[in-house]
Amino acid sequence: MTKKAEHAIEVENLTKRYGDLLAVNDLSFNVRQGEIFALLGPNGAGKTTTVEIIDTIRMPTSGKVNLFGMDVTKSKHEIVPRIGVLPQGFSSFDRITVKETIQYYSRLFSCGNTDIDGLIELVNLKDKTREQYKNLSGGLKQRLGIAIALVNDPEVLFLDEPTTGLDPRARREVWDLMLGLKEKGKTVFLTTHYMEEAEFLADTVAIISRGKIIAMGSPEALIESNAKYLVLTLRSVDEKAFDIVRKMGFESVHDNHKDIRVRVEQMDDVQKILNTIQEGRASLLSLDVRKPNLEDVFLKLTGETLHKEPAGGVAQ
Ligand SMILES: Nc1ncnc2c1ncn2[C@@H]1O[C@H](COP(=O)(O)OP(=O)(O)O)[C@@H](O)[C@H]1O
Ligand SMILES: [Mg+2]
The missing domain is CATH 3.30.70.270 (Reverse transcriptase/Diguanylate cyclase domain)
Structure with missing residues (x-):
């Protein structure tokens, strides 16, 4: 049964090794319900590995991760219907339109009651409904990716580098979308290597370097104390x-x-x-x-x- 969790996500002493490589080194942190939490760090710091363990794609080497109060290594089937994931470097089928893509993923994830038109409106792709994926700009592709992550109306959303490679205007549009999702009560777990993105969006930032969290807190508190x-x-x-x-x-x-x-x-x-x-x-x-x-x-x-x-x- 689902236990009511004080935090959406609880991570305790999480470690991940790939052979000899220590990719994630003893991370501990909590993510509050309804907040935007940013894992900020350079390429190779261990962000994707951490996200993929929390969203049940990878197994940890050691440590404990709870989502909604449930152990991610034991309760995948209960957890997955309640989360949405935008993987790093997301891409979709070239010749399928925006609307068909969302319909496809909705069926794939067996979400019979997805409000497809509502989702298209939410991510601001109304005038691109019949556009094929291959004709969308980078920013529009990412917004479609976020729509796909939302087909099951998840409580927690994982966005792995959602704005990497976007121009400043497209980035800003994705930021506005994330703020809108927070307003709807979603918990957003974001990874980024853009410090201004973390500073602008996040309620809590964990700065990660070489697999270790080196500082954590609100952007204001981190700046104030450091x-x-x-x-x-x-x-x-x-x-x-x-x-x-x-x-x-x-x-x-x-x-x-x-x-x-x-x-x-x-x-x-x-x-x-x-x-x-x-x-x-x-x-x-x-x-x-x-x-x-x-x-x-x-x-x-x-x-x-x-x-x-x-x-x-x-x-x-
Ligand atoms: N599947 C894998 N097998 C071996 N090493 C990996 C694998 N995935 C990531 N790594 C390594 O783990 C470290 C952390 O990678 P990653 O979690 O992707 O960091 P980030 O997302 O912060 O760029 C890097 O050194 C990377 O090369
Ligand atoms: Mg990554």
């Missing part, structure tokens, strides 16, 4: 302005002939820098002060950057 400074960028054609900032002793994180980027503790420091530049009669073109972001947190914790696009990645 990166307390502000990032000030000054642009000038006057080398004297840069000399003045360097001499003031602020830590420079980027420095070239056009601009200088320094970490400052508070807004008072910005004022101090501006005053000193003015007193030194140096000129400035522009200045920008921003709060640190998750990329800064990742850089601080690992000394590495979250790189842009996965190079090919692991076949899924």
